[in-house]
Amino acid sequence: MTPTISATALGRRYRDQVALDDISLTIETGTITGLLGRNGAGKTTLLRILSGLEFPTAGDIRVFGQRPAENEAVLRRMVFVREEQPYPDFCVGAVIRVASWFYPNWDRDLAERLLEDFELPARRRIKKLSRGMRSAVGIVIGLASRAELTLFDEPYAGLDAVARQLFYDRLLADFAAHPRTIVLSTHLIDEVADLLEHVVMLDHGRVVLDAPADDVRGSAVMVSGPATAVDEFVAGRSVWRRERLGTRASVTMPGPFDFAAQARARNLHVSVEPLSLQQLLVHTSGSSTDEMVSA
């Protein structure tokens, strides 16, 4: 089966600024992929190219095997929910109705249920909605359109933790019942980590990680304990980062460890903890973040 998305040496420049640099990746059909990275890493640019809003300045992009830009056949099959999506100033019900005309797989019942779940008043005008409610409108459209390819770009500005959980639960339930390809760009990484089957991490316009989520878990660990024991444990291994506080030390390094190494850690009284996806991003995202982690 051809992957839903494939990018080959994709690049995007704005004058002298490089937004995307030599991006090559594929996103398989029927998966939930997390597109992760710091602000300015290139996530939104990539999504805009995927949805035909922008042209690449180098390389090639294929969605459903075709170039997406100005390609109605491709665009009909996808939905792109943007952060702070602008809507015409209709009432909520009218915006939803208009959206329903665009998407061939639109599910009216689902849309109505989601409107209730998010407590969106159908008669209120878009301009009178709070930021969170406007985000919820985007989420309703993104889910109810049931497009073969669903792109969410930080879809939850202004949504509180409860509403975000509602979004994750509804996303998961509808995905399970109607599998499709979903790309979720977010900086709330730890919240979505378990929803993801695949992870793509961008930094300064480049792909720094492209792997199944299962492989990423435990791929980096923090070893901490008495400095001498930690030094003894990590001797001869590659280490990403060292920190020291008095006689204690902690070291970030690639993992996971085999059973023998775990037993050795125990005997040396050093603790080994896996890095979360969020911590991994901080470590993978270049030297400028070092200050952020050395608290």
Next chain:
Amino acid sequence: MPALDDGTPLFVQIAEQLADEIVDGVLAEGARAPSTNELAAYYRINPATAAKGINLLVDETVLEKRRGIGMFVAAGAREQLRARRRKQFAEQYLDPMLAEAGRLGIDTDTLVSLIRGPGWHNGGKTS
């Protein structure tokens, strides 16, 4: 949501939790196991991850697929899991305990008397 720890792959943790229920007898032999989508919704994880966890138990013949109906706990699954866990007991439970005992200067005799002693059961000396 029930807590899943970090570190070990999620699908392994899913398999372990199902195995726990089988060992405890909560999920009896011959009973229907939760479906992929039920697990995904309950643990709030990707359905593909849940499916991998179930497949792990299918490969170990703990679960068996009945076409069109779902996954069921295989006959003999409980004893099979118990036998395997007995083998792993020493390295999973005793080794860490002995390491901590050594750190605190608790010798083997003291350990044995702690395990045998009446204080263990009613004195609140857990972990």
